[in-house]
Amino acid sequence: MQVLVLGIGNILLQDEGIGVHVVRELQRRYQIPAEVEILDGGTAGMSLFEDLMDKDYVIIVDAVHTGEPPGTVVRLADEAVPVFLQQRISPHQLGLSEVLAALVLADKKPSHLVLIGIVPEAMELSLELTAMLEPKVDLLVQQVVAELAAIGVQLLPKGSEMPTLHPCSPPAEEYR
Numbered sequence: 001m002q003v004l005v006l007g008i009g010n011i012l013l014q015d016e017g018i019g020v021h022v023v024r025e026l027q028r029r030y031q032i033p034a035e036v037e038i039l040d041g042g043t044a045g046m047s048l049f050e051d052l053m054d055k056d057y058v059i060i061v062d063a064v065h066t067g068e069p070p071g072t073v074v075r076l077a078d079e080a081v082p083v084f085l086q087q088r089i090s091p092h093q094l095g096l097s098e099v100l101a102a103l104v105l106a107d108k109k110p111s112h113l114v115l116i117g118i119v120p121e122a123m124e125l126s127l128e129l130t131a132m133l134e135p136k137v138d139l140l141v142q143q144v145v146a147e148l149a150a151i152g153v154q155l156l157p158k159g160s161e162m163p164t165l166h167p168c169s170p171p172a173e174e175y176r
Contacts, residue, residue: 001035003057003153004110005144006048008041008096015070015120015133019061022140029141030155036148045095052099053108059147060096061140064117071132073139074117081113112151116143 007023010016020040027038041048052058060081064074076084082104085097103109118140121130129137145155 001056001151001153002054003036003059003148003151004051004055005036005038005059005061005148006041006051007039007061008043009063010043011127012125013123014126014128015118015130016063016123018063018118018120018129018133018137018140021129021137022061022144025137025141026144026155029157030145031158031160032155033153036153036155041096043095046099046102048096048099049102052110053103053106055110057112057151058110058114059144060113060115061144062115062117063120063123064115066117066119068119070119070121070130071136072119073136073143074115074119075143076115076117078113081115084115114147116140116147 005023005026007019007021009019011020020042023038023040026032032038037051039048039051041051064084066072066074068074082097082100085100100109100113118133118136121132128134148155
């Protein structure tokens with residue numbers, strides 16, 4: 001199984017960069033298993049083609065404009081994701097929409113797509129998230145962890161160890 005967690009957004013525009021902040025925090029907190037790739041997609045467009053092709057699961061984290069109040073978390077899955085991204089709310093979403101369309105044409109689209117989005121409060125020039133969205137990073141990280149758990153991928157916090165499996169002892173003489 002090949003899984004990609006893709007954080008997208010422009011970190012120079014406050015809440016617009018929340019997806020990048022979330023994947024960075026995910027990498028900081030958790031041991032990432034080999035079958036999971038974490039990618040800071042920034043504002044990349046078509047350059048994400050190879051990263052997305054033939055993946056079993058892609059989880060995208062991004063700021064989304066839905067008309068809901070700022071801070072509202074949205075989850076979309078599978079066919080609803082490309083439809084939503086066609087709304088062309090920001091330049092990187094246009095690029096991602098084009099990538100997904102190209103993947104369909106090339107018969108290389110991911111088997112499953114999930115978009116975890118949050119409505120931004122502000123998109124002014126700043127490297128800092130707004131006071132409203134900063135505490136939501138933890139919530140979004142936990143949602144990504146839950147999405148991964150739902151497909152059978154368990155993330156362990158950094159510093160914890162995988163349980164060690166010990167080979168069985170040979171049976172005692174009396175049981176042979």
